[in-house]
Amino acid sequence: GNSVTQMEGPVTLSEEAFLTINCTYTATGYPSLFWYVQYPGEGLQLLLKATKADDKGSNKGFEATYRKETTSFHLEKGSVQVSDSAVYFCALSDPQAAGNKLTFGGGTRVLVKP
Amino acid sequence: SAVISQKPSRDICQRGTSLTIQCQVDSQVTMMFWYRQQPGQSLTLIATANQGSEATYESGFVIDKFPISRPNLTFSTLTVSNMSPEDSSIYLCSARGQGTGYTEAFFGQGTRLTVV
Numbered sequence: 001g002n003s004v005t006q007m008e009g010p011v012t013l014s015e016e017a018f019l020t021i022n023c024t025y026t027a028t029g030y031p032s033l034f035w036y037v038q039y040p041g042e043g044l045q046l047l048l049k050a051t052k053a054d055d056k057g058s059n060k061g062f063e064a065t066y067r068k069e070t071t072s073f074h075l076e077k078g079s080v081q082v083s084d085s086a087v088y089f090c091a092l093s094d095p096q097a098a099g100n101k102l103t104f105g106g107g108t109r110v111l112v113k114p
Numbered sequence: 115s116a117v118i119s120q121k122p123s124r125d126i127c128q129r130g131t132s133l134t135i136q137c138q139v140d141s142q143v144t145m146m147f148w149y150r151q152q153p154g155q156s157l158t159l160i161a162t163a164n165q166g167s168e169a170t171y172e173s174g175f176v177i178d179k180f181p182i183s184r185p186n187l188t189f190s191t192l193t194v195s196n197m198s199p200e201d202s203s204i205y206l207c208s209a210r211g212q213g214t215g216y217t218e219a220f221f222g223q224g225t226r227l228t229v230v
């Protein structure tokens with residue numbers, strides 16, 4: 001079956017530091033990959049996505065590249081801000097799988113200190 | 115994109131009672147889903163809400179406990195029945211559109227439920 005594994009948090013950083021959150025996946029087909037962000041007290045918002053190998057998704061200074069050879073979709077940001085403090089979820093959608101459901105990783109809490 | 119309105123945003127309920135959560139999408143969508151997110155945890159899919167027919171439940175979730183309706187393409191409800199403190203969670207509604215396998219899901223703000 002499909003699964004997503006992401007690094008456990010919490011990740012604590014200082015403002016302007018470099019952020020990497022690792023995400024690897026297993027899938028039977030050729031999935032689309034997503035990063036979602038959940039700010040405190042809110043629902044999930046799509047941060048970025050990639051639908052095929054070597055695609056790079058980017059938004060708000062965040063980037064992630066779909067690496068089929070390593071089955072990874074690591075999230076990076078070069079200079080984080082306090083406002084980036086949130087929980088980040090990696091997810092996949094396998095168009096070949098029944099139900100078109102999203103499979104989520106466990107989430108990584110990021111805390112950025114001034 | 116789609117905007118999802120979910121209500122109530124939070125509630126405190128007595129054990130043994132039931133709560134119905136409503137989800138309204140601002141555009142017609144192909145699929146709607148209900149998730150549970152326990153404190154500090156990831157999302158667990160409860161069921162897929164099917165228009166005009168019974169929902170498709172994931173393992174560990176049953177219709178008697180979590181009855182779901184979807185009378186049209188833009189509206190769904192989830193009821194948490196006969197609640198116990200273990201049902202205290204955030205419940206999230208989600209929707210996906212055409213070309214579902216390749217498109218992102220949109221989420222409501224969630225309903226934060228506390229059972230006392």
